[in-house]
Amino acid sequence: MTNCAEPVDPTSTHRDKVDFTGVQWKSVEWTNICLLYLRACESASPHSILGDEFAARDVARIDYDFDRIHRVVRPEVNKYMVALRSAQFDALATDYLDRHPDAVVLHLGCGLHSRAMRLARPGTPWFDVDLPDVIALRRRLYAETGTYRMIGSSVTEPEWIEDLPRGGPVLILAEGLLMYITPGEVTDLLHRLLDRFDTGELIADFLSPWGPRMSKVLTKGLIKWGTHDGSEINRWEPRLRLAGDSPIMAGYHQIQPAPQRLLYRTQFAIRPIRNYDRLFRYAF
Numbered sequence: 001m002t003n004c005a006e007p008v009d010p011t012s013t014h015r016d017k018v019d020f021t022g023v024q025w026k027s028v029e030w031t032n033i034c035l036l037y038l039r040a041c042e043s044a045s046p047h048s049i050l051g052d053e054f055a056a057r058d059v060a061r062i063d064y065d066f067d068r069i070h071r072v073v074r075p076e077v078n079k080y081m082v083a084l085r086s087a088q089f090d091a092l093a094t095d096y097l098d099r100h101p102d103a104v105v106l107h108l109g110c111g112l113h114s115r116a117m118r119l120a121r122p123g124t125p126w127f128d129v130d131l132p133d134v135i136a137l138r139r140r141l142y143a144e145t146g147t148y149r150m151i152g153s154s155v156t157e158p159e160w161i162e163d164l165p166r167g168g169p170v171l172i173l174a175e176g177l178l179m180y181i182t183p184g185e186v187t188d189l190l191h192r193l194l195d196r197f198d199t200g201e202l203i204a205d206f207l208s209p210w211g212p213r214m215s216k217v218l219t220k221g222l223i224k225w226g227t228h229d230g231s232e233i234n235r236w237e238p239r240l241r242l243a244g245d246s247p248i249m250a251g252y253h254q255i256q257p258a259p260q261r262l263l264y265r266t267q268f269a270i271r272p273i274r275n276y277d278r279l280f281r282y283a284f
């Protein structure tokens, strides 16, 4: 096998192929296909950390050059980073939904993530939000239901929030998102969300200040913001209370193959690498 795509299950109701071949190489949509592919590869591992069976199913349905993606993203090493981060988000989200079964979920910068399909309880109002082109692609994989909605908008626009219910409790998830918008845009977004919802939690990961510095040289300034300091956005939006944080690699001991576990353990021992991407949880 040259990539992690499994043959489509002929008994599945999702066996129809989806043509993504028009997606431009290195576009934002392409990045999301790469992340989906890494989750599919990790979930095919015998001792998967994330267990995202939807990712494997989606990759099997999508018509795209996954052999080429496979060569670029090097899943044998990189699938663990993606799985470790997503698994931490899943664990914290599950914990919140256990404590607040009546919560609304906002999944900001959702990409092609299947989190809604995996974690939403029957009746959970769940809003997946991303840029219009990403949501257009996503709509080819997933359908809306009475409780599941997709919103194609930049999170920096004020209008999309008007479509949401008010009050709360709300669970706001922002995985791999806030580093792409400026501190001013993050502040405005938080003000708007906390004006709309009285109570909830925000779970988000932040890159270290090295993120924007390196991005200036390597990725034309795509990364706009980074911080080690979880209290920074407390100061921007004082209604948020920092409730916990951890490096996204914290669960590396779950990696089963010894060489990859050793690699991640070595990286974890180096402080700037360990703290390059950290997950923060805020209550309000």
Ligand SMILES: C[S@@+](CC[C@H](N)C(=O)[O-])C[C@H]1O[C@@H](n2cnc3c(N)ncnc32)[C@H](O)[C@@H]1O
Pocket (backbone or CB within 6 Å): 028, 031, 032, 035, 036, 108, 109, 110, 111, 112, 113, 129, 130, 131, 134, 153, 154, 155, 156, 174, 175, 176, 177, 180, 181
């Ligand atoms: C690194 S990807 C992460 C995607 C997904 N959370 C995951 O973990 O697979 C970043 C996502 O943020 C989205 N994004 C970036 N800027 C955005 C904005 N201003 N509004 C909404 N989504 C945005 C991108 O389109 C992309 O889907």
